[in-house]
Amino acid sequence: xxxxxxxxxxxxxxxxxxxxxxxxxxxxxxxxxxxxxxxxxxxxxxxxxxxxxxxxxxxxxxxxxxxxxxxxxxxxxxxxxxxxxxxxxxxxxxxxxxxxxxxxxxxxxxxxxxxxxxx
Numbered sequence: 001x002x003x004x005x006x007x008x009x010x011x012x013x014x015x016x017x018x019x020x021x022x023x024x025x026x027x028x029x030x031x032x033x034x035x036x037x038x039x040x041x042x043x044x045x046x047x048x049x050x051x052x053x054x055x056x057x058x059x060x061x062x063x064x065x066x067x068x069x070x071x072x073x074x075x076x077x078x079x080x081x082x083x084x085x086x087x088x089x090x091x092x093x094x095x096x097x098x099x100x101x102x103x104x105x106x107x108x109x110x111x112x113x114x115x116x117x118x119x
Contacts, residue, residue, distance in 0.1 A: 012057075015053065016050075016053050016054075016057070019046060019049055019050045019053060020050065022046055023043075023046050023047060023050055026039060026042055026043050026046060027043070030043065030100075030101045034101060035098070035099045035101035035102045035105075036101075037094070037099065039101070040094045040099040040100045040101055041091075041094050043090070043100050043101075044087065044090030044091055044093070044094050044100055045087060045090070047090075048083050048086040048087045048090060049083070049087075051083070051086070052079065052080075052083040055079055056076070056079060059072065059075050059076060059079060063075055
């Protein structure tokens with residue numbers, strides 16, 4: 001078993017809060033100014049990292065390695081793989097398509113366009 005360390009939990013908490021605080025201005029910038037390549041690229045990195053950290057905490061809480069050694073390890077590797085794929089997908093959307101902000105805007109307004117076309 002690893003050594004107990006009181007500071008590990010507080011560092012983890014500080015890192016989660018720091019990523020949350022970084023994501024707030026990125027989202028506000030996207031809402032106020034619209035799409036910008038630098039903001040889209042930063043969102044493509046920060047948002048998957050935030051989701052990764054949140055799901056990692058869920059796996060740590062509910063699939064503890066002492067009780068579920070194999071399942072815990074498989075789920076952690078799957079989480080790392082999915083986070084990597086999410087960052088790669090965000091990079092592809094940002095570099096070869098319209099960017100994350102415009103992509104989300106298109107998804108948000110897709111139903112409205114469909115309704116207008118049907119009329």
